[in-house]
Amino acid sequence: MTPQIRHHIIHAxxxxxxxxxLGGVFALYVHPDFLVTLVDQIWSCF
Incomplete structure (x- = not known):
């Protein structure tokens, strides 16, 4: 494998x-109730 091909694979x-x-962040904006539930569960540990 040449260094140029390896460089392209790393960038890909x-x-x-x-x-x-970015897709995960978009999914959280589409379903904000999931994020609120997750934060409530994390906050309940304290």
């Missing part, structure tokens, strides 16, 4: 990770 991996994070 970072792009896929960034898109997954």
């Amino acid at each position: 991996g970072w792009l896929a990770a960034a898109l997954a994070v």
